[in-house]
Amino acid sequence: MSLAESSITRFLAEHTLNRQFGEEEFSRLGAFVKLSLIDTTGVAVAARDEPLVQSLLNSHSANARNEGAALFGGGPKFDVMTAALINGSMAHALDYDDTLPWFQGHPSVVLWGAILPLAQNLGCTGKQAMEAYLVGLEVGCLLSQYMGNEHYAAGWHGTATIGRNAATAACCRLLSLTTEQTVNALGISGTNSAGFKTSFGTMCKPFHSGSAARGGVEAALMAQAGFTGSSEVFESKLGMKGLMAGVGSNSVGLAYLSHHPVEKLVFKYHAACHCTHAPIDIIMASSGTHGFRADDITDIKVHCSQISMDAAGNPDPKTGLDAKFSIAYAMSSALVKNDTGIANFTDDQVDDPDVRALMSRVSVDVDETLEGLRTTCAITLRSGETYTDTQDPNERTVPIDEQTAKLVGKFTSALKSLMTADQMQALREAIEGFDCLDNVNGFMAATELQ
């Protein structure tokens, strides 16, 4: 069945419920699902004390309780919806989590944000949670393909919009809803899809992720309780495609999924907006090869896509969060500090004079021939030499063993000041055996900070 043969909303609902994973397929894809869980858990727990998490805890304290769904890092428990909001926001707080171009955003923070609290509440097994993740990811990619990349390019934050409906699918799967209930759930989440890219650099970007996770849980629970929504929320002319810059394909279907989107997850090794990664990689590689330092540079000309400019064109960030969306800051601080980790993007780093000095010699312009994250940098030295390179962080494929080693290193680096080695080991073991867990409570307990 292809999208053209059925209404997209019903098609996605049927895929949500009917998708089956053979043993071999689950084993292969499950390894990637665990990678997403290692990564999401590390960056979420590392963000436990971020101001935006504290702000959410304070503003939503009325729903804190002793029993209920746990947060990454422990602390008070919450009802499932509020836990999804806070976990989904926390996991995206550092903007250091995985992305997937096919999803037009950050899939894992939204999906795990929604799945883990609901799975705790329902007593689902680890394997059921992993299957819900895979189903949510596939539904998100299908919806993203249906909308087309113009949706994100226009200014919608796909993590919030695509993500909300993907989370809904994952939750409907966990709840074993009927097709009609799942259609209604997508109707509920579809009509509540929101999130502007103009929020990048503010706490609302992580809030988009948390709000999407909560929205997925809420839509599924409402539909289970008999709430109705449009059965054509995506394809109606007054629906998501008609209103939210959707110009994607109408005629594609499940064949697309034979590519297995989970195998295409892109993990971040710099703690900033993905649009800053090519410039960072170019300056670090060039410096490594040619041995220059910040003082040797007279100017850097960056050319990027309109998408990267919209997301990360900020020439003068005021806060650490803001700095994650500044190509000029990210590449300058990478070279000056020889580091691109979490500590580089804090409020007290953003005015570092050495970084500012190099930033003043960076220009960033749009080159209409560049798409997505592809970026060109020309670095000119006092000696007169110019080094030019073009990179696209989405084009690198890394073997899973190498990826695992890198992610364990990132996980350890993110958590080493917060957990003992034994705690980190126990948490890693809980993830490694996640598919065999009778329920996810023990996993959430293993994330607790003391």
Added chain:
Amino acid sequence: MSLAESSITRFLAEHTLNRQFGEEEFSRLGAFVKLSLIDTTGVAVAARDEPLVQSLLNSHSANARNEGAALFGGGPKFDVMTAALINGSMAHALDYDDTLPWFQGHPSVVLWGAILPLAQNLGCTGKQAMEAYLVGLEVGCLLSQYMGNEHYAAGWHGTATIGRNAATAACCRLLSLTTEQTVNALGISGTNSAGFKTSFGTMCKPFHSGSAARGGVEAALMAQAGFTGSSEVFESKLGMKGLMAGVGSNSVGLAYLSHHPVEKLVFKYHAACHCTHAPIDIIMASSGTHGFRADDITDIKVHCSQISMDAAGNPDPKTGLDAKFSIAYAMSSALVKNDTGIANFTDDQVDDPDVRALMSRVSVDVDETLEGLRTTCAITLRSGETYTDTQDPNERTVPIDEQTAKLVGKFTSALKSLMTADQMQALREAIEGFDCLDNVNGFMAATELQ
């Protein structure tokens, strides 16, 4: 100051906090605020047992408690945000609540949905709640003017989108936030503005209202707790105006408010979508004047605007909720039953054979020269006579005394099977003295059903 002299987001934040009401002005406008409260309370309490309210109570039962914010009609209490969600949805469940073209939607259900729970929680006086209502209404009208009517015409449900930000302003006012906090609150609610008109006829239309009310409370409380959002969420090219079909004015300001939007509230006396009101009024007036009955009619040709067609063009409603968005059903059932109240729009009425027989002779088409709710009907009888009339329910102005009498009648009709005469009297007195209340708890208690 006009919108052109300041960024719209900051301008609206400043208006939210700085708007002052002199004694005489408050007395005059307050009379209209009380009309909105009579009307909202009546249609909300009458909807207490609607399936969609039960569904929300079930899906959100995790946050029910003995103490907290009360619902219209009583029952369990909730945290402020969940109470806003349920009250805001309940008040719009019957689609029988007031509208305001300047607001592009239904202002009172969203505003009271947000204000009453927060005012209970904060211990605000009735007068403070009424001022918050006026401020929220004004901010909604200013934002609506900034976006332009194209926003609604394109397919966005203004009650959800404009309404969310109006509710945010009302809540910021109740919380006495700073300007910076209010800018952040609008940044939070702006980027979460959502709601498609394709949801009309499903439970999601009332959910839009409740979700907007909750979103306003949440944004204000988050901003109070230090959460940040874009300071240009409305005017940024990647913000609300850029992404949500905003093509309205840039150069207008407070002069607009000298018209006092609260005085322009349009109250409904038929329990269906406002776009069905002109056809209902025409058929009832024509029947009254010319003495014909349903069987005498050979055909009815309705011509309406594209907006009315999108909202209420459904020729074959399946449920009572659906039937509220069907011009053919609404005008046919009005004539056949000689009634346009709540009882006409229930699931067991929707297939009435006499109504269906008349509906089969109704055609509804778009006339590009008609705008808004303006509608033409040509009713042709077996005798060969044709009666044609054009009406616009937004163009009628009714003196406040007459409006009050009509609203008290509607209130009494809606609640008479649910409350004793003494209870209704006590509730009306609580509304009449609302501006003198030390807090709103007693008012909410007076809405309780036994």
